Amino acid sequence: MAEVKIQAESRTEFGKGAARRIRRDNKVPAVLYGHGTDPVHITLPGHDTMLALKTANALLLIEVEGSESLLALPKQVQRDPLKGHIEHVDLVIVKRGEKVQVEIQVHVEGDAVSETLVVVESQTILVEAEATHIPDGVTVSVEGLDAGDQIHASDLKLPAGTTLAIEPDTLIINVTAAQTAEQADAEMAEAEAEAGIERDEPVAAAVAE
Structure with a gap:
């Protein structure tokens, strides 16, 4: 499975109000976790994320400015029940070669x-x-x-x-x-x-x- 590269931004604002502002900018709030690391809160580009997640078990290469790139798999994708657009994504960090x-x-x-x-x-x-x-x-x-x-x-x-x-x-x-x-x-x-x-x-x- 080919990796899909996505440019992400660090996220420092939390809560429902912050999430709504992120979505109004056509972006998606997300969190990266796994391998014993602290959760990393990020913002993903809405259109690129929607396209990437059309493929089941999409392997994402998340690039955050100032941090190392991380491989991740979608763990949970929350969608608007009426409009279907992505509201939040939980991503689990994986390593090359691991099962x-x-x-x-x-x-x-x-x-x-x-x-x-x-x-x-x-x-x-x-x-x-x-x-x-x-x-x-x-x-x-x-x-x-x-x-x-x-x-x-x-x-x-x-x-x-x-x-x-x-x-x-x-x-x-x-x-x-x-x-x-x-x-x-x-x-x-x-x-x-x-x-x-x-x-x-x-x-x-x-x-x-």
């Missing part, structure tokens, strides 16, 4: 046999990888799988240098028989009955003589 645990995306490709349903039980998996070689995700093929087939974490083909950080028997993909229309109607009727909902009987059309 880190991160969540990576599960990508599904291929088609199971007809009249089956592919259920992705785990959208992401926890893996351990070198901080500078975190995979973008893992691809799982369901080509030709039939109802009853399953894929567990131990079946995944991870990139070299990446290992599972979850139980090997964790269910990732479950292939089941697709539900028929009759089964769907029966389930719906049962659910409505349990909820006390009564269906109106269809009115028969009058036959003209």
Whole structure:
């Protein structure tokens, strides 16, 4: 994974008022921590940060004037629930060569046999990888799988240098028989009955003589 260089500024003002002023300037308040160091409060450029964090587990090279550059991974990203823009970022410092645990995306490709349903039980998996070689995700093929087939974490083909950080028997993909229309109607009727909902009987059309 390529490093994304971001120029940061030291931050000495704290609190909600200071954070609002930072955001009005199209910047993002952030904090760097880890490796036994005291938290470093910084301000990041809003646009550059937004672009960088579009990639999961983005490896950032944070350059703060007057300080050494630091490699960091996003630990927590707070976003505005309505507008979606970034409000605050927690960054954890990493070192080249060290192993880190991160969540990576599960990508599904291929088609199971007809009249089956592919259920992705785990959208992401926890893996351990070198901080500078975190995979973008893992691809799982369901080509030709039939109802009853399953894929567990131990079946995944991870990139070299990446290992599972979850139980090997964790269910990732479950292939089941697709539900028929009759089964769907029966389930719906049962659910409505349990909820006390009564269906109106269809009115028969009058036959003209």
